[in-house]
Amino acid sequence: MIELITTAESYQQAEALLDAGADTLYVGGHPFGLRLPNPLSIEEIGKIVTYAHRRGKKVTVACNALMHNEQIEKLPLYLTRLAELEVDTITIGDPGAIFVLKELQLPLKFFYDAGTLVTSAEQIAFWIGQGASGAVAARELTLKELIAMQQKLEQPIEVQVYGPTCIHQSGRPLLTNYYHYTGSDGPVTKDQGLYLRDPKNEESQYPIFEDEDGTHIFSTEDLSLMGQLKVMHEQGLNTWKLDGVLLHGEAFVRVAALFHEARLAIESGAFVPESFCNRLAKLQPEHRPLGTGFYMKNPEDVH
Amino acid sequence: MMNMIEKKPEVLAPAGNLEKLKMAIRYGADAVYIGGQAFGLRSRAGNFTYEEMTEGVTFAHDRGAKVYVAANMVTHEGDAKGADVFFKTLKDIRVDAVIVSDPALIVVCANAAPGLPIHLSTQASATNYKTLEFWKSMGLERVVLAREVGIEEIREMRRHTDIEIEAFVHGAMCIAYSGRCTLSNHMVNRDANRGGCAQSCRWKYDLFEMDGGKEESLLRDDEPFSMSAVDLSMLHHLPDMIDAGVNSLKIEGRMKSIHYVSTVANVYRNVVDAYCSDPEHFTFDPAWDEEIWKVAQRDLSTGFYYGVPTEKEQLFGKVRKIPKYTFAAQVLDYNPDTHIATLEQRNNFGVGEEVEFYGPGFAHFKQTVRDLWNEDGEPIDRAPNPMMTVTMTVDAAVEPYFLMRKK
Ligand code: SF4
Numbered sequence: 001m002i003e004l005i006t007t008a009e010s011y012q013q014a015e016a017l018l019d020a021g022a023d024t025l026y027v028g029g030h031p032f033g034l035r036l037p038n039p040l041s042i043e044e045i046g047k048i049v050t051y052a053h054r055r056g057k058k059v060t061v062a063c064n065a066l067m068h069n070e071q072i073e074k075l076p077l078y079l080t081r082l083a084e085l086e087v088d089t090i091t092i093g094d095p096g097a098i099f100v101l102k103e104l105q106l107p108l109k110f111f112y113d114a115g116t117l118v119t120s121a122e123q124i125a126f127w128i129g130q131g132a133s134g135a136v137a138a139r140e141l142t143l144k145e146l147i148a149m150q151q152k153l154e155q156p157i158e159v160q161v162y163g164p165t166c167i168h169q170s171g172r173p174l175l176t177n178y179y180h181y182t183g184s185d186g187p188v189t190k191d192q193g194l195y196l197r198d199p200k201n202e203e204s205q206y207p208i209f210e211d212e213d214g215t216h217i218f219s220t221e222d223l224s225l226m227g228q229l230k231v232m233h234e235q236g237l238n239t240w241k242l243d244g245v246l247l248h249g250e251a252f253v254r255v256a257a258l259f260h261e262a263r264l265a266i267e268s269g270a271f272v273p274e275s276f277c278n279r280l281a282k283l284q285p286e287h288r289p290l291g292t293g294f295y296m297k298n299p300e301d302v303h
Numbered sequence: 304m305m306n307m308i309e310k311k312p313e314v315l316a317p318a319g320n321l322e323k324l325k326m327a328i329r330y331g332a333d334a335v336y337i338g339g340q341a342f343g344l345r346s347r348a349g350n351f352t353y354e355e356m357t358e359g360v361t362f363a364h365d366r367g368a369k370v371y372v373a374a375n376m377v378t379h380e381g382d383a384k385g386a387d388v389f390f391k392t393l394k395d396i397r398v399d400a401v402i403v404s405d406p407a408l409i410v411v412c413a414n415a416a417p418g419l420p421i422h423l424s425t426q427a428s429a430t431n432y433k434t435l436e437f438w439k440s441m442g443l444e445r446v447v448l449a450r451e452v453g454i455e456e457i458r459e460m461r462r463h464t465d466i467e468i469e470a471f472v473h474g475a476m477c478i479a480y481s482g483r484c485t486l487s488n489h490m491v492n493r494d495a496n497r498g499g500c501a502q503s504c505r506w507k508y509d510l511f512e513m514d515g516g517k518e519e520s521l522l523r524d525d526e527p528f529s530m531s532a533v534d535l536s537m538l539h540h541l542p543d544m545i546d547a548g549v550n551s552l553k554i555e556g557r558m559k560s561i562h563y564v565s566t567v568a569n570v571y572r573n574v575v576d577a578y579c580s581d582p583e584h585f586t587f588d589p590a591w592d593e594e595i596w597k598v599a600q601r602d603l604s605t606g607f608y609y610g611v612p613t614e615k616e617q618l619f620g621k622v623r624k625i626p627k628y629t630f631a632a633q634v635l636d637y638n639p640d641t642h643i644a645t646l647e648q649r650n651n652f653g654v655g656e657e658v659e660f661y662g663p664g665f666a667h668f669k670q671t672v673r674d675l676w677n678e679d680g681e682p683i684d685r686a687p688n689p690m691m692t693v694t695m696t697v698d699a700a701v702e703p704y705f706l707m708r709k710k
C-alpha cells in the first residue's frame with residue numbers, strides 16, 4: 001500500500017536500494033531531470049529499469065526541468081526512448097512536456113512535479129485532467145494541508161519524507177558571478193560541499209551549487225517525516241519520497257532501509273516513532289540537522 | 304515608400320493605484336496592469352477596489368487603452384475561495400484580461416467568467432514554445448514569458464506559435480525563476496508565491512565550503528555573497544523585441560511612483576512609435592536614455608535577452624550612485640496669455656531651483672524657478688507643504704498633467 005520512492009545515483013546503489021526495500025527508484029539525467037544525486041545516461045537508466053523490473057520494482061524518470069526551446073526539441077526522442085525502456089512513470093514540471101507527450105501519444109504515465117507550484121488539490125485535479133497520474137507536493141505545504149488535499153483526490157500525492165529541499169532556482173551562475181566579481185575562481189559543483197549562511201541566523205547553512213540548469217539553493221535542514229509517517233499512512237498519504245541529492249552511496253541506502261523498516265512496523269502495528277527518529281538521527285551526517293520544515297507548521301503561520 | 308510596422312506592440316505599464324493608472328495612460332501606455340483586493344502577489348502595492356477598477360476601466364476604454372488585473376497568486380487550500388465572484392465581477396466591470404499563473408484559478412476563471420481573456424503570469428515561468436502551445440490549447444490568449452528567455456528563443460517561439468507573447472522590457476528582476484524561489488518562506492515564513500516575498504535574495508550572505516566537518520570561508524576581499532540583480536532595460540533594443548514578435552512590452556513596478564511610471568511609459572511610447580513608423584531609418588535618440596536614467600534606481604542591463612547574465616548584471620560591492628530626481632509638482636492649469644502655470648506641490652521646491660517640466664508625447668524643458676505665489680496670490684520663496692497649490696511663470700507652454708521634477 002505504501003510506496004517508498006528513493007533517488008538512485010548509480011546501478012550499484014539501485015541494487016542496494018532495492019535490497020533495502022525501495023519500491024520505486026527515481027533516476028534521471030541532463031538536460032531533463034532537475035537536481036539529481038547523479039545524472040545518468042539513457043543507457044544507465046535502461047540497465048536500472050531492466051534490473052528493477054526483473055525484481056518486480058518500478059522506476060520513475062525525472063523530466064521535471066523547466067525547459068527552454070532547445071530542451072523541448074530534444075524531448076521527443078528522449079521520451080520515445082523512455083517509453084521503449086518501459087519506464088513506469090516520469091515526472092513533468094513544464095506544461096510544454098505534457099504537450100509533447102500528448103502529441104507523441106506515448107504510453108508513459110506521469111506525475112506532475114513543478115516544485116514550489118503544487119499547493120492545492122484543485123491544481124492537481126487540473127493536471128490530472130491533463131493526464132497526470134498524481135503529483136509531487138510542494139515542500140512548503142503543511143501536513144494539515146497535505147491531508148486535506150489527499151482527501152479530495154483519488155490519485156496519490158507524493159510527499160517528500162526525507163532529504164534536503166530546493167528553496168531557490170536561478171537561471172544565473174550565481175557562484176561563478178560572485179567569484180568573477182572578486183576577480184577569482186572557486187568551487188561551484190554539487191559535491192564540493194558549498195553553503196550559504198544568513199549572518200542573522202548563525203545556525204543556518206544552505207547548500208548551494210551550480211549545474212546546467214543554473215544555481216540551486218537548498219534548505220538548512222534535511223526534511224524528515226519519520227515521526228509523522230503513521231499519521232500520514234492513516235490519512236491516506238502513502239507515496240513517500242526519499243531524496244538523496246546530497247547524501248551518497250551507502251549512507252543514503254541505510255536511511256532508505258530505516259524508512260522501509262518503519263513502513264513494515266506501521267503496517268504491522270508495531271511502529272514506535274521515537275525509536276525510529278533516534279535511529280535516523282544516528283545515521284544523519286553531523287552537519288545536516290533534521291527538521292520537519294513546513295510540515296508541522298500551522299497553515300495560518302505562513303503567508 | 305516607408306515600411307511602417309502596422310501591428311505595433313503594446314506598451315504595458317504598471318499601475319499601483321487609480322492616479323497612477325491615469326498617468327500611465329496619459330503618458331502613452333496602451334494598457335496597464337493592476338491588482339485587485341485579493342489573489343494578487345503585491346499585497347503592499349495599493350490594490351484596487353471594484354469601484355476604483357470600474358473608474359479605471361472607463362478611463363482607459365475612453366482612451367482606447369486596456370486594463371489587466373493580476374491574480375497571480377499560487378493558491379493553497381482555501382485561498383481560492385471567492386475567486387469565482389471575483390472573476391465574474393471583473394468581467395462585468397469589463398476588465399480586458401486577468402493575469403493568472405495558478406491552474407486552479409484558471410479553471411475557476413474560465414467557468415465563472417467565460418470570455419474574460421486569461422494571460423499566463425510570468426510566475427509560471429514559460430520558457431519554450433510547446434508550453435505556449437499548451438496554454439493556447441487551454442484557451443489562454445497570452446503568455447507572459449519567463450525572464451530567462453533570450454531574444455533568439457523568442458524568435459523561435461514566434462515561428463512555432465501564434466499565441467500572444469508578452470515580455471518584460473523594464474524594471475526590477477527576481478533573480479530566481481519566478482515561482483521557483485521560496486527563500487522567504489524558509490527564512491521568514493512568508494510565502495513568496497502568495498505575495499510575501501521579503502527579497503531575501505538581496506540580503507548579504509556568508510559563503511563557505513565544508514571540508515571534513517571544517518568550515519572554510521570562500522568569501523573574497525570581505526565582499527559578502529549576494530544575489531541581487533541589477534534592473535532590466537531593453538530600451539536600446541526595442542527593435543529586436545518588436546521584430547522577434549513580442550506583442551506586449553511590459554514595464555515592471557506596481558509599487559513605483561507616478562514620477563517613475565509616467566517617465567518610463569513616456570519613453571517607451573516614444574521609442575516604439577519612432578521605430579514602428581519607420582523601422583528602416585530608425586536611430587536611437589540619446590535623449591531617451593537620458594530620460595530613463597532620471598528614474599533609474601539601480602544599474603540597468605538586458606537580463607537574459609542576449610545571454611546568461613554575468614557578474615556585471617548583479618549588484619555587488621558599492622552601489623553606483625545614480626543621480627536622483629524627485630517629483631516636485633504636477634501641473635493643474637496653464638494660462639497661455641500670462642505664461643503662468645498652476646501647480647500642485649509634491650515635494651519641497653523653491654525660487655532659484657533648477658526644475659524640469661515634462662509631459663506626454665515626450666515634451667520637455669528645463670528652467671529655473673523665478674517666481675512663486677501661494678493660493679492667495681502672495682509671493683513666496685518656497686513651496687513647503689505637500690499638495691499645496693502654487694503658481695509660477697513657466698518658460699514654455701505646459702498642460703494639465705505635465706509633471707515637474709528637480710534634482
Ligand atoms: S527572494 Fe528574491 S529571488 Fe526570491 S522570490 Fe523574492 S525577489 Fe525573487
